Amino acid sequence: MTSTLEVGGARPPASVSRAGSIPPSCLHDAFRSAQAWELANGRPSIRLHVGEPAFAPPPAAVEALGAAAREGRTAYTSAEGMDPLREALAEKLERENGHRTRYDRIFITPGSCQGLAALMQSVANPGDEILLPRIHWPIHLQQALLAGLRPRFYRLDADFRPDLEALEDAGSERTRMILVNTPSNPTGAVLERPFLEAVLDVARRRGWQVLSDEAYEHFVFEGEHVSMASLERDVPEEERLVYSTYSFSKSYAMTGYRLGYVAVPNAAAGDALRVVQEASIVSPPTPVQYAALAALSDPDATARNHEAVRACRDRSLPRLVEAGLLRRVPEGGWYALLDLAPTGLDAEEFSARLLAEHGTAIAPARGFALRPELDADGRVVAVTEDPRLSTLVRVAFCGDGDQLETGVDRLVALATGGR
Numbered sequence: 001m002t003s004t005l006e007v008g009g010a011r012p013p014a015s016v017s018r019a020g021s022i023p024p025s026c027l028h029d030a031f032r033s034a035q036a037w038e039l040a041n042g043r044p045s046i047r048l049h050v051g052e053p054a055f056a057p058p059p060a061a062v063e064a065l066g067a068a069a070r071e072g073r074t075a076y077t078s079a080e081g082m083d084p085l086r087e088a089l090a091e092k093l094e095r096e097n098g099h100r101t102r103y104d105r106i107f108i109t110p111g112s113c114q115g116l117a118a119l120m121q122s123v124a125n126p127g128d129e130i131l132l133p134r135i136h137w138p139i140h141l142q143q144a145l146l147a148g149l150r151p152r153f154y155r156l157d158a159d160f161r162p163d164l165e166a167l168e169d170a171g172s173e174r175t176r177m178i179l180v181n182t183p184s185n186p187t188g189a190v191l192e193r194p195f196l197e198a199v200l201d202v203a204r205r206r207g208w209q210v211l212s213d214e215a216y217e218h219f220v221f222e223g224e225h226v227s228m229a230s231l232e233r234d235v236p237e238e239e240r241l242v243y244s245t246y247s248f249s250k251s252y253a254m255t256g257y258r259l260g261y262v263a264v265p266n267a268a269a270g271d272a273l274r275v276v277q278e279a280s281i282v283s284p285p286t287p288v289q290y291a292a293l294a295a296l297s298d299p300d301a302t303a304r305n306h307e308a309v310r311a312c313r314d315r316s317l318p319r320l321v322e323a324g325l326l327r328r329v330p331e332g333g334w335y336a337l338l339d340l341a342p343t344g345l346d347a348e349e350f351s352a353r354l355l356a357e358h359g360t361a362i363a364p365a366r367g368f369a370l371r372p373e374l375d376a377d378g379r380v381v382a383v384t385e386d387p388r389l390s391t392l393v394r395v396a397f398c399g400d401g402d403q404l405e406t407g408v409d410r411l412v413a414l415a416t417g418g419r
């Protein structure tokens, strides 16, 4: 299925910029539909379309944010962020992630999203290729296209893990980097150590840099979270390949604080990233950095939040497996990717009915595997959808447990109603 973009024809007019040619994220579409329903009906929908947690930021973080603002600790910091926070994060990475690094390899970023975008700009050049998983978070694709990168896609197996046999041949001589996201949004897959070792092995052989998105590091429910960078802890810095991004949004429920961090492999990588940060953010927000320091001092926060999401998962998702809509309960992350094929409805139609008739919002998955066709300037001239995703939807299970249960009941009722 090929959709012709509004830019029209096989080539966007010269006045359309690269950014203007990139399709909006399907997640924002789902968000807007739910908002419109809420406005029309005067009540909240059951919001299973977004990863917004039911739990709150650590009270100490809230207090520290307010105190910093009240006390005027609001001046710019360096582009990299405050040193005490970077030092605390270097310790955390060593202790929790087995990632041996130094405080001056760490950059505080306004959300890990900005860190990912900045890395794509600082590591690669326009025209270079980036490898993304076949099913990916749509923002990764937007970021790559904005940086002028040409995406290629690597195959996934039935459990949404990289198909290692195909990986070696997934790139070309123009491939510069590979993105790995574990636990994954939207699939919930967790990559075990042997997978990550194999990916790193191929990357080293092929000369690819590795971008490791670990936003859901604290939400692994089966097995353990393995940080890609821990696999090269004994490699000399100059030979390291892994760039890691982490977030406070999920682990500490600080989504709107906009707070994440990046660990770069060596000094040269830091020099390049610093320029991007100087030019795009000047510095990360200061009161939020004080909130981060306070959040890190809450010893139980991440375990509490992990348990809250696990409880939701265990309470409601087996129902979806029993109904034949989910192959297995996800091993990690905040999302499950359901296949509605047994209902005979496509994902868009099903999601629209679930919202209109049952006030429950979910995200159709077609936007998680778009294939853009680019012109020589990296502008998108056409987008192909992967028909295998036409019956898939994403359901977030990080929210309120009762709401999730009600939403799942309604979803199963609509899915099985006609059977």
Ligand SMILES: Cc1ncc(COP(=O)(O)O)c(C=O)c1O
Binding pocket: 051, 110, 111, 112, 113, 114, 137, 181, 184, 185, 213, 215, 246, 247, 248, 249, 255, 258, 259, 260
């Ligand atoms: C896979 C993935 N990476 C990164 C992020 C970005 O998180 P933030 O910018 O809030 O740190 C998200 C948010 O949903 C995500 O799902």
